[in-house]
Amino acid sequence: MTSVTVAPRGAEAKTTDAGSRRRGNAAGYVLRKIGLFVLTLWAAVTINFILPRLMPGSPADAALARLAQNGPVSEATKAAIEVQLGLPSGNLFEQYIAYLGQVVRLDFGVSYTFYPQTVAELVSTALPYTLVLVGVVTIVAFIIGTLLGVLAAWKRGTWLDTLPTLGGAFASAFPYFWTALLLLFFAGYVWRLFPTSGAYGPTATPSFTWDFFVDALYHSILPALTILITSLGGWILGMRNTMIPTLGDDYVTFAEANGLKPRVVALRYAARNAILPNLTSFGLALGGVVGGSILVEQVFGYPGVGYLLFNAVTNQDYPLMQALFLMITLSVLVANFIVDILYGVLDPRTRR
Amino acid sequence: MMQTRRRLFTAAGAVVAAVTLAACSIQIQSAPDPSIPRDTMLVAADNGSPMFERNFNPYLANKRVASFYVYEPLVILDNVTGEEFPWLATGYELPDPSTIVFTIRDGVTWQDGEPFTTDDVVFTLELLRDNPETDTQGIWEYIESIESDDTTVTVKLQNPDVPAASLIATTLIVPEHIWKDVEDPGSFRNPDPVGTGPYQLGNFAPQQYTMDKYDGYWQADKVAAEHLILPANNTQLDVATKGYDWAYSFISDVDNVWVGAGNDNTYWFPPGGTIALFPNLTKEPFNNLDVRQGLSLALDRGAVGDAAAEGYMDEAGQTNILLPYQQDDLDPSIPNSGLIAQDTDAALAAFERAGYTLQGDRLVNAAGEQLSLTITTANGYTDWLRGVQEVQRQWGAVGIDVSVDTPQPAAYQLTLRNGEYDFAMGGTGGTGSLFRDFNSLMSTDFLKPVGEEATNNFERYDNPDAQALLDQYKVALDDDERTQIGYQLQQIMYNDLPVISLYYGGSWGLMSNAKFTGWPSAEDPYASPKTYESTPLIVLTSLEAVADD
Numbered sequence: 001m002t003s004v005t006v007a008p009r010g011a012e013a014k015t016t017d018a019g020s021r022r023r024g025n026a027a028g029y030v031l032r033k034i035g036l037f038v039l040t041l042w043a044a045v046t047i048n049f050i051l052p053r054l055m056p057g058s059p060a061d062a063a064l065a066r067l068a069q070n071g072p073v074s075e076a077t078k079a080a081i082e083v084q085l086g087l088p089s090g091n092l093f094e095q096y097i098a099y100l101g102q103v104v105r106l107d108f109g110v111s112y113t114f115y116p117q118t119v120a121e122l123v124s125t126a127l128p129y130t131l132v133l134v135g136v137v138t139i140v141a142f143i144i145g146t147l148l149g150v151l152a153a154w155k156r157g158t159w160l161d162t163l164p165t166l167g168g169a170f171a172s173a174f175p176y177f178w179t180a181l182l183l184l185f186f187a188g189y190v191w192r193l194f195p196t197s198g199a200y201g202p203t204a205t206p207s208f209t210w211d212f213f214v215d216a217l218y219h220s221i222l223p224a225l226t227i228l229i230t231s232l233g234g235w236i237l238g239m240r241n242t243m244i245p246t247l248g249d250d251y252v253t254f255a256e257a258n259g260l261k262p263r264v265v266a267l268r269y270a271a272r273n274a275i276l277p278n279l280t281s282f283g284l285a286l287g288g289v290v291g292g293s294i295l296v297e298q299v300f301g302y303p304g305v306g307y308l309l310f311n312a313v314t315n316q317d318y319p320l321m322q323a324l325f326l327m328i329t330l331s332v333l334v335a336n337f338i339v340d341i342l343y344g345v346l347d348p349r350t351r352r
Numbered sequence: 353m354m355q356t357r358r359r360l361f362t363a364a365g366a367v368v369a370a371v372t373l374a375a376c377s378i379q380i381q382s383a384p385d386p387s388i389p390r391d392t393m394l395v396a397a398d399n400g401s402p403m404f405e406r407n408f409n410p411y412l413a414n415k416r417v418a419s420f421y422v423y424e425p426l427v428i429l430d431n432v433t434g435e436e437f438p439w440l441a442t443g444y445e446l447p448d449p450s451t452i453v454f455t456i457r458d459g460v461t462w463q464d465g466e467p468f469t470t471d472d473v474v475f476t477l478e479l480l481r482d483n484p485e486t487d488t489q490g491i492w493e494y495i496e497s498i499e500s501d502d503t504t505v506t507v508k509l510q511n512p513d514v515p516a517a518s519l520i521a522t523t524l525i526v527p528e529h530i531w532k533d534v535e536d537p538g539s540f541r542n543p544d545p546v547g548t549g550p551y552q553l554g555n556f557a558p559q560q561y562t563m564d565k566y567d568g569y570w571q572a573d574k575v576a577a578e579h580l581i582l583p584a585n586n587t588q589l590d591v592a593t594k595g596y597d598w599a600y601s602f603i604s605d606v607d608n609v610w611v612g613a614g615n616d617n618t619y620w621f622p623p624g625g626t627i628a629l630f631p632n633l634t635k636e637p638f639n640n641l642d643v644r645q646g647l648s649l650a651l652d653r654g655a656v657g658d659a660a661a662e663g664y665m666d667e668a669g670q671t672n673i674l675l676p677y678q679q680d681d682l683d684p685s686i687p688n689s690g691l692i693a694q695d696t697d698a699a700l701a702a703f704e705r706a707g708y709t710l711q712g713d714r715l716v717n718a719a720g721e722q723l724s725l726t727i728t729t730a731n732g733y734t735d736w737l738r739g740v741q742e743v744q745r746q747w748g749a750v751g752i753d754v755s756v757d758t759p760q761p762a763a764y765q766l767t768l769r770n771g772e773y774d775f776a777m778g779g780t781g782g783t784g785s786l787f788r789d790f791n792s793l794m795s796t797d798f799l800k801p802v803g804e805e806a807t808n809n810f811e812r813y814d815n816p817d818a819q820a821l822l823d824q825y826k827v828a829l830d831d832d833e834r835t836q837i838g839y840q841l842q843q844i845m846y847n848d849l850p851v852i853s854l855y856y857g858g859s860w861g862l863m864s865n866a867k868f869t870g871w872p873s874a875e876d877p878y879a880s881p882k883t884y885e886s887t888p889l890i891v892l893t894s895l896e897a898v899a900d901d
């Protein structure tokens with residue numbers, strides 16, 4: 001083993017040999033990526049400002065639409081609501097400047113829907129639930145799915161391949177909300193195994209105690225299971241499909257021929273090179289964590305960002321919508337940025 | 353209905369689940385939480401989206417619903433029967449049409465033990481004047497000044513306006529000794545409410561809160577439930593399975609899903625208003641009465657109601673009166689209680705008077721153009737959409753080309769206000785005040801040109817006769833006189849069709865007799881079964897505990 005230099009190691013060696021030249025190149029690469037990041041961010045922030053304002057009807061209309069279902073609404077009610085909501089003043093350009101100032105200060109004002117709560121209050125109570133639930137599940141699904149994909153590719157044709165591949169494809173073909181509803185109905189109502197709504201028991205108060213943690217964990221099982229079931233298949237298939245061609249590559253054959261342990265060949269040689277596409281998807285999935293859980297949170301009454309976003313959009317709640325969209329855009333952009341940088345590290349060819 | 357709608361949204365999932373339930377024929381059984389004692393009522397009244405904010409300011413749109421169980425009005429107006437219940441006032445009189453004298457109830461205390469006085473009433477009314485954002489009912493549109501002595505509060509109106517009395521009387525009263533120190537009542541969250549009502553806030557958590565009976569309540573002997581539990585999440589499946597005592601929620605297949613879930617479960621779905629089609633009366637040919645009559649006669653309203661509300665709501669009469677609960681207000685000379693039966697031949701005859709004839713399967717005018725129109729309804733109001741689709745089918749059957757437009761609720765509201773539609777689905781009536789029901793529909797005070805936002809009279813009905821009657825109503829002190837004016841307004845509604853009534857909008861009351869009895873019902877319709885606003889006070893003081901056996 002010591003006497004043989006295998007391809008990937010050779011690549012590593014070369015990188016260190018020509019370190020100085022490549023470092024300059026890498027810095028330029030990072031700078032270019034940062035520039036692009038800032039430009040995209042500005043564009044996103046601006047679109048974020050314009051889009052809600054293109055929706056017909058104002059936040060007061062949305063509030064009135066709710067009230068009007070109870071009976072006729074008087075002129076005074078409309079006026080009172082407009083004062084309560086503190087609707088934006090000034091022309092569009094002034095609003096835009098004020099908005100940019102808010103974005104920089106991360107001050108998004110008061111929510112229309114949940115008046116008089118501030119957007120900051122709402123987001124800070126909702127975000128932890130989503131980050132923990134969807135974030136952890138996404139990471140777990142990625143790890144399990146990728147490992148299963150490696151296994152499936154390595155044991156191609158055996159039951160270790162067909163079972164996860166077929167099972168994953170089957171489960172991921174269900175719509176998100178349908179899986180959620182089935183779980184909710186059977187595990188929640190028919191068998192009464194798990195709570196059916198909320199992030200913790202009705203009388204619990206969020207705190208850093210063991211009891212609360214267990215309670216919250218218990219309440220998160222059904223939504224977590226939903227995300228796991230529907231996303232696992234994608235990771236398995238993605239990994240398996242890039243792994244198989246890699247397994248046919250010369251350096252893998254060479255490593256096998258040199259008598260390396262199968263586990264080492266599979267993980268260090270084949271999987272490491274095959275993982276790049278899956279890593280991109282992972283970055284995107286992580287970025288989508290904040291906004292990607294609307295339906296699951298909706299079905300399980302889970303007090304996360306997705307549920308908040310749903311309420312914001314249906315009620316034309318500009319301040320809340322803008323803050324949430326900005327968070328989603330930002331997390332996707334940051335995740336992409338990190339993946340870009342990681343790519344540069346994992347695959348030197350990207351930096352050219 | 354607002355509550356239903358929000359619940360429908362948040363429980364969109366549960367609706368699908370309920371369908372699964374029916375499809376799988378699995379009978380869900382109610383399994384009450386054994387830790388809830390018999391003197392405690394589980395109520396689906398307040399809906400957190402998805403968590404509760406501790407906001408008990410009775411003047412904010414986002415207040416906790418239980419604020420209505422803490423703060424009381426002078427008078428409660430029941431919207432189903434139109435009956436008034438003297439509450440913090442033992443009654444009121446109008447010596448002339450612009451003066452209201454409220455006699456304030458003696459022996460009432462605030463929940464901190466302080467006595468309730470006329471000063472609290474005056475303070476509250478002035479608070480709404482000084483902070484217009486809290487005056488959501490707009491009572492200061494009518495009030496000129498307020499005076500008081502030890503037992504009465506006298507409100508002087510700017511103009512003679514008898515019906516304004518019941519509006520001012522429903523204002524929720526807050527204690528002066530606490531609220532005088534509140535800096536900004538328009539954004540105050542009032543986390544520890546003190547009112548005169550039967551319940552005080554108990555434990556508050558973001559997913560659930562409890563209310564405890566106030567033992568010093570002025571009619572404490574009538575309050576049967578010692579505690580109320582209000583969870584934040586009340587999906588329809590929750591309501592059916594968790595042993596709720598009282599809920600306000602539309603449930604599909606209610607006999608199987610709700611009544612079937614527990615032996616003691618009952619329901620009462622009285623009308624809470626009328627769902628109608630608002631024509632755009634500034635537009636040809638909808639401003640033509642013959643066309644409106646044709647459209648009206650072409651409808652089988654029963655089928656529309658069945659399609660929209662799964663058969664739970666009846667077809668609505670064309671009088672704007674909620675039947676059978678407001679029968680006393682109905683003009684007896686109007687044929688068939690104002691119900692208009694489908695009569696295709698008469699419809700075609702009416703269309704012919706307007707110059708439209710049936711050619712093949714198209715209803716066309718002299719120029720050969722088909723009568724075509726668009727009905728606007730709000731996206732996500734699935735019951736309305738089903739009703740509109742049934743109308744589309746029925747009008748289509750007499751040769752009219754009907755399309756359906758479903759903007760988002762905010763955009764729908766704007767369309768309605770701007771008058772930029774052909775026909776719009778909308779709710780009307782059901783306020784409990786005959787005057788307000790007709791005024792919001794027909795008063796020329798609200799008239800605005802198309803393109804400008806109207807707050808009422810969206811169909812832009814301009815009839816000086818109707819306005820004259822409304823003006824007469826405002827100064828009429830005599831009950832019989834008001835009844836007669838009401839009859840004439842119904843005649844106008846029935847004959848002139850400013851809007852085309854379709855079916856009643858429901859109040860979806862679900863109750864259980866397991867722990868408490870005496871719920872309002874079709875046999876004993878003493879109050880609306882809804883869990884929000886002030887009518888629950890009537891219900892909460894009418895229940896009796898079931899003896900433990």
